[in-house]
Amino acid sequence: MERRTIIILIASAVVVLFVGWFALKHFGLLNKNDVPAEGWNRGQAEVVMRQLCRAADSVGIDTNRYSFQATDTKKEFGEKFTGLLLELRYGLKPSRITYNKLPEKIDTVWAISMLKKDEGRSALDSLKKTPIFGHYTTLVTHYTRLRKAGVYDTAKYVRQTLNFYRYLNRFEFDRFLVVNIPAAQLNIYDRSGKCLLPMDVIAGKKDTKTPFFTTYLTDIITYPYWNVPRGIGIKEILPKVQANIQYLDNQNMEVLDEKEQVVDPYLIDWASLSAENFPYRFRQASGCSNSLGLIKFNLTGPGAIYLHDTNARDLFDQTSDRWRSHGCMRVQKPVELANYLMEKPVLDEGFMNRCMVDQKPQTLKLPKPFPVFVVYNRVDVDEKGNLRGYNDVYGLDGGRPI
Numbered sequence: 001m002e003r004r005t006i007i008i009l010i011a012s013a014v015v016v017l018f019v020g021w022f023a024l025k026h027f028g029l030l031n032k033n034d035v036p037a038e039g040w041n042r043g044q045a046e047v048v049m050r051q052l053c054r055a056a057d058s059v060g061i062d063t064n065r066y067s068f069q070a071t072d073t074k075k076e077f078g079e080k081f082t083g084l085l086l087e088l089r090y091g092l093k094p095s096r097i098t099y100n101k102l103p104e105k106i107d108t109v110w111a112i113s114m115l116k117k118d119e120g121r122s123a124l125d126s127l128k129k130t131p132i133f134g135h136y137t138t139l140v141t142h143y144t145r146l147r148k149a150g151v152y153d154t155a156k157y158v159r160q161t162l163n164f165y166r167y168l169n170r171f172e173f174d175r176f177l178v179v180n181i182p183a184a185q186l187n188i189y190d191r192s193g194k195c196l197l198p199m200d201v202i203a204g205k206k207d208t209k210t211p212f213f214t215t216y217l218t219d220i221i222t223y224p225y226w227n228v229p230r231g232i233g234i235k236e237i238l239p240k241v242q243a244n245i246q247y248l249d250n251q252n253m254e255v256l257d258e259k260e261q262v263v264d265p266y267l268i269d270w271a272s273l274s275a276e277n278f279p280y281r282f283r284q285a286s287g288c289s290n291s292l293g294l295i296k297f298n299l300t301g302p303g304a305i306y307l308h309d310t311n312a313r314d315l316f317d318q319t320s321d322r323w324r325s326h327g328c329m330r331v332q333k334p335v336e337l338a339n340y341l342m343e344k345p346v347l348d349e350g351f352m353n354r355c356m357v358d359q360k361p362q363t364l365k366l367p368k369p370f371p372v373f374v375v376y377n378r379v380d381v382d383e384k385g386n387l388r389g390y391n392d393v394y395g396l397d398g399g400r401p402i
Contacts, residue, residue: 034108035078039116042074045081048120052084055124059140060159061087082111085123089130091166096376096396099213099302104170133165134193135381142387154389154402157379164377165193176371177217179203179307179329181210182378182390184322186307186331188340195383197340201307202315202322202330209394210327212376216300216369217307220338222347223359224296226284228253229304232326233282234275242270252285288355295334297341299372309334309352323393329374341370378402 046068053063066084068077090106114123139162146155175196179186181203188197204210228237240247248255248265255265258279268280284290293309310330331337335347346364378390379402389402 034112035075035082036112036116037073037075037078040078041119042077044119044121045077045115048123049077049081049084052081052088052120052123055127056084056088058144059088060143060155060162078115081115081120082108085111085114085120085127087166088127089166090170091163091168094160094164094167094212094375096212097214098211099215101213101215101300102171102371102373105172106170131169131191132193133168133191134189134195135385136162136165136193138381138385139165139379139387142381153400154379157377157389157397157402158387161377161379164375168373171371173371176373179210179372179374180377180380180390181212181323181374182376182393183380183388186329186337197333197336199332199337200316200322201332202310202325204325204327204329205323206394208326210325210329210374211302211305212374213302213305214374215302215372217297217341217366217372218300218369219298219366220341220364221296221298222351222362222364223286223294223356224290224292224308224361225286226290226292227304228282228284229326230281234278237282238270238273238275238278241265242273245270252287252289254283254285255280256283286359286361287357293330293334294352294355295338295347297331297334297337300369304328307331307337313352338364341366343367 049066049068053066056063056066061084063084066080068080072080086106086108089110093100110126114120114126139158143155143158143162146152146158173191175188175190177186177188179201184201184203186199186201187195189195237247237253245265247253254262255268257263263280273280284292288294289311291311293311293313295309297307299306305328307329308331313332315324315330316332335349335351338347339345342364376394376396378392378397380388380390382388391401392399
């Protein structure tokens with residue numbers, strides 16, 4: 001029995017190691033160790049490397065990290081060569097994206113094959129076949145113009161957007177959703193960059209920022225509850241209830257205990273509760289007054305962040321302040337978005353106006369998870385090819401204007 005157990009353990013370890021090795025290979029994490037030192041001519045590769053650096057510089061890539069020295073070994077030079085090729089095709093992961101749920105695919109074999117095939121002489125032609133997203137070429141033209149004019153701050157933000165466009169080549173989605181926080185805009189794009197469904201959003205305030213991430217949108221809930229996050233419940237709602245218990249009725253709020261059972265708020269000694277002693281949570285019942293509105297769009301993270309309708313839809317018309325939420329994103333066209341994601345008209349035009357009472361939440365599962373990117377691009381190009389700049393709403397760039 002012991003021998004059989006040992007054999008099973010060894011076999012399991014081998015399988016785990018093989019799967020891990022394959023995953024690392026598949027996603028390009030072993031590319032440095034795979035660059036060959038033989039089978040190619042360094043002298044010719046250096047000529048091509050200089051051409052690649054000029055091409056990379058013209059599209060906003062910092063080529064300093066790829067500068068090579070005569071003292072570099074052939075393998076070290078090869079790693080810089082293939083690294084530059086991969087950045088030209090796939091960009092770098094935007095530094096502000098802190099949560100990644102979407103799988104990336106980086107073809108490191110292609111970069112190494114370019115080096116071995118003819119010292120990279122075919123690399124530029126191969127790069128020209130890389131898909132170009134949307135207004136990438138137009139944005140490159142603006143970048144060149146800004147550099148010549150010495151407008152380096154704006155050029156810096158253009159570089160960041162160009163990198164994001166290249167970064168999208170790591171994914172093989174036919175369609176995906178992008179929320180750009182500084183623009184307060186949501187767009188669904190196809191793989192070529194064509195905008196299929198645009199709308200405004202209301203995002204997080206400066207002190208309750210919407211995070212930047214990649215994830216999936218998985219399902220839609222009609223007539224959702226608002227399960228109040230604990231932080232909001234303790235800091236904002238608890239003091240209001242302690243001041244006037246009628247606040248709960250006015251806001252259609254329920255109180256749930258640790259067993260998720262609704263309790264009578266009039267039986268609770270509110271004066272004895274505090275942030276350190278609060279064994280309850282708040283939930284806002286579904287309906288027209290619900291802060292999430294009538295539709296919620298669930299994401300697979302991070303945390304309690306999602307897209308949703310709002311019970312204050314007039315804000316989209318009454319103010320230009322699109323940064324006023326606790327971190328979630330309110331969408332301007334929830335019915336259109338829901339029908340698009342479901343790939344059929346599951347909600348009619350009158351859904352938002354009927355607002356029926358005593359409705360329970362209903363979940364609509366998407367035909368397949370839909371990719372979502374939430375980013376912080378301060379510059380982009382509009383449909384007419386004009387450069388558009390957006391304010392540094394979160395102060396991440398020191399508040400510098402475009």
